[in-house]
Amino acid sequence: MYLKPAEKARIFFIALFIEFCWSIFATHLLRLSLKKIKWMYLPSKKVIMVFIAGVTLTGLTVYYGSKATALLTNTSLVEYEKQEDLSKAINREKELNVAGTDYYLSTPENLAQDSSNLNFTAAAISIKKSTGWYRNNSGEWQYEDRRKGRFWWEIIFTFILVALWLLLYMVWHFVEKNRNDQVDKLTLEKTVKELEVKTIKSHINPHFIFNSLNSIRALVDENPQRARKAITELSNILRSSLQAEKMETVPLHKELDIVKDYLALEQMRFEERLKVELEIDKATLEQPVPPMMLQTLVENAIKHGISKNIEGGFVKICSEFKGDNHELVVQNSGQLNGEMNEDGFGISSTENRLRFLYQGKAHFQIKNVNGSMVESKVTMPVNY
Amino acid sequence: MRAIIIDDERLARNELKKLLLEFPEVEVIGEAANANEGIDKIESLSPDLVFLDIQMPGKTGFDMLTELESAPHVIFVTAYDEYALKAFEVNALDYLMKPVEPKRLADALTKVKQKDDEEEFSPANVRTGLLGEHDQVFVKDGERCWFVKLSEVRLFESVGNYAKVFFSTHKPLILKSLNSLEERLDDKIFFRANRKHIVNMRMIDKIEPYFNGGLLLELHGGEKVEVSRRQAVKFKEMMSL
Numbered sequence: 001m002y003l004k005p006a007e008k009a010r011i012f013f014i015a016l017f018i019e020f021c022w023s024i025f026a027t028h029l030l031r032l033s034l035k036k037i038k039w040m041y042l043p044s045k046k047v048i049m050v051f052i053a054g055v056t057l058t059g060l061t062v063y064y065g066s067k068a069t070a071l072l073t074n075t076s077l078v079e080y081e082k083q084e085d086l087s088k089a090i091n092r093e094k095e096l097n098v099a100g101t102d103y104y105l106s107t108p109e110n111l112a113q114d115s116s117n118l119n120f121t122a123a124a125i126s127i128k129k130s131t132g133w134y135r136n137n138s139g140e141w142q143y144e145d146r147r148k149g150r151f152w153w154e155i156i157f158t159f160i161l162v163a164l165w166l167l168l169y170m171v172w173h174f175v176e177k178n179r180n181d182q183v184d185k186l187t188l189e190k191t192v193k194e195l196e197v198k199t200i201k202s203h204i205n206p207h208f209i210f211n212s213l214n215s216i217r218a219l220v221d222e223n224p225q226r227a228r229k230a231i232t233e234l235s236n237i238l239r240s241s242l243q244a245e246k247m248e249t250v251p252l253h254k255e256l257d258i259v260k261d262y263l264a265l266e267q268m269r270f271e272e273r274l275k276v277e278l279e280i281d282k283a284t285l286e287q288p289v290p291p292m293m294l295q296t297l298v299e300n301a302i303k304h305g306i307s308k309n310i311e312g313g314f315v316k317i318c319s320e321f322k323g324d325n326h327e328l329v330v331q332n333s334g335q336l337n338g339e340m341n342e343d344g345f346g347i348s349s350t351e352n353r354l355r356f357l358y359q360g361k362a363h364f365q366i367k368n369v370n371g372s373m374v375e376s377k378v379t380m381p382v383n384y
Numbered sequence: 385m386r387a388i389i390i391d392d393e394r395l396a397r398n399e400l401k402k403l404l405l406e407f408p409e410v411e412v413i414g415e416a417a418n419a420n421e422g423i424d425k426i427e428s429l430s431p432d433l434v435f436l437d438i439q440m441p442g443k444t445g446f447d448m449l450t451e452l453e454s455a456p457h458v459i460f461v462t463a464y465d466e467y468a469l470k471a472f473e474v475n476a477l478d479y480l481m482k483p484v485e486p487k488r489l490a491d492a493l494t495k496v497k498q499k500d501d502e503e504e505f506s507p508a509n510v511r512t513g514l515l516g517e518h519d520q521v522f523v524k525d526g527e528r529c530w531f532v533k534l535s536e537v538r539l540f541e542s543v544g545n546y547a548k549v550f551f552s553t554h555k556p557l558i559l560k561s562l563n564s565l566e567e568r569l570d571d572k573i574f575f576r577a578n579r580k581h582i583v584n585m586r587m588i589d590k591i592e593p594y595f596n597g598g599l600l601l602e603l604h605g606g607e608k609v610e611v612s613r614r615q616a617v618k619f620k621e622m623m624s625l
Contacts, residue, residue, distance in 0.1 A: 309442075310417075
């Protein structure tokens with residue numbers, strides 16, 4: 001049987017299509033099972049085993065599936081080629097003028113060195129060589145595959161393709177998942193930050209509350225007048241820390257009242273160890289400021305500047321206009337020594353609050369000044 | 385009981401003194417406003433009991449304790465302090481929260497008295513200036529800290545200027561050299577096995593002969609310590625007594 005070129009192309013594409021269908025089927029199956037076993041959470045040793053098993057099973061499915069379909073539907077390219085070659089062999093026989101003779105019996109071993117016999121032998125060899133077909137001793141056509149080892153090559157080729165595909169699939173999914181995780185983490189971080197800012201507003205150091213209560217108890221006998229005043233001061237601080245949650249900003253003079261109460265209580269505890277200075281421009285008293293922010297800065301100043309020093313120190317608060325900005329400055333004696341990260345809660349929360357409130361138009365800075373002083377400065381736009 | 389109060393706030397000290405008036409068995413013999421003063425007071429007055437604040441200027445109460453040769457009974461007194469609370473929870477130290485509740489103060493004092501009595505009944509508690517097995521040292525290892533009875537210590541190991549203290553399952557470092565420890569430790573109980581180790585004789589599990597006429601001691605915790613030849617002679621002498 002002779003295949004016309006158009007027909008050959010058709011069969012080629014049908015064979016290709018069948019193979020393609022099998023690949024889709026096998027890889028889909030593989031994908032589902034990979035998903036099922038959650039390969040991404042397996043230890044890397046197991047992932048390698050899964051990879052090898054996946055390649056083997058998929059490769060076998062594609063290879064044998066395509067082969068079986070080809071045989072069943074009789075649209076195998078190989079079978080067609082064989083038939084085509086047979087017609088070639090018959091034509092060749094005619095061309096060499098050996099058709100109808102028993103030339104196929106003339107092998108060099110069993111015949112004498114007759115020149116005509118030699119020609120016959122050459123013809124038999126030539127036909128077999130060019131087509132793969134030859135006549136056996138009883139004169140029937142037989143086929144000998146010229147491409148020995150093709151089977152293995154086909155298998156290896158299929159497997160390499162499947163392995164490449166699987167590798168791509170796994171790497172892509174891994175990268176994708178990592179990216180998704182990163183995004184999830186970032187959104188989570190953001191919400192946590194926002195929540196933090198909300199709770200920070202009402203954040204008053206419990207250490208301060210209990211220490212103050214303890215001092216007040218000592219004062220009840222020693223100086224009842226001062227004790228009563230201290231209770232009022234502490235109540236003011238607690239009340240405003242509760243209210244702070246509800247307000248975006250408060251006028252500076254309100255915030256200053258709290259800070260003064262706070263400083264009075266701390267002076268009661270530290271006595272002569274704490275010196276306080278205020279330098280407030282009266283014009284700034286109505287300026288809106290975030291509630292409890294100045295208080296946090298003063299608290300930090302005392303915590304790091306005074307409470308750690310045996311001799312104590314001073315805290316100075318300044319408020320003034322500088323151009324279009326309102327500047328709040330808290331200075332305290334002492335040194336910044338890399339503690340900013342360790343106790344960074346106050347600093348980072350102040351930065352966060354300013355960023356949320358003024359959309360980046362306000363600034364916060366903390367630095368050493370004159371070698372023996374720490375200055376934290378908040379700059380806020382006046383007309384915001 | 386002779387007590388001293390170490391707290392940086394005058395009012396806090398006064399308040400505690402006032403509370404202690406209710407307990408006639410406790411006599412406040414001194415006060416200190418920071419860790420350095422505290423060390424001086426403890427060394428000069430050797431009180432039975434110390435009320436100690438943790439957050440103090442300069443040095444914390446924990447740091448102060450690690451500097452002492454031998455730690456007295458301590459009741460920590462602190463306002464809310466997460467870091468300290470963690471240390472208390474882990475180590476079951478005695479502590480009071482400011483403002484101090486009189487009932488809790490009474491409980492803490494009873495506990496101290498009980499401990500005191502236990503030690504009094506035990507023999508060999510003669511004050512010789514040496515650290516006996518009932519003395520305790522305060523050790524701190526990062527966030528964790530302990531009062532360790534010397535009788536619980538199996539082994540001191542020299543690590544540069546520090547000494548590693550082996551007790552129960554822990555082995556923190558203390559800033560003391562092995563030589564200074566040897567001078568202060570009771571040599572009936574603590575034996576200098578070699579240049580790097582001092583062992584507690586009561587914690588020896590096995591004794592085996594070793595190279596060069598030395599000995600190999602195995603302690604209760606499984607640590608193996610070699611006794612040098614020179615010290616092995618001394619060791620045998622002590623054991624034969």
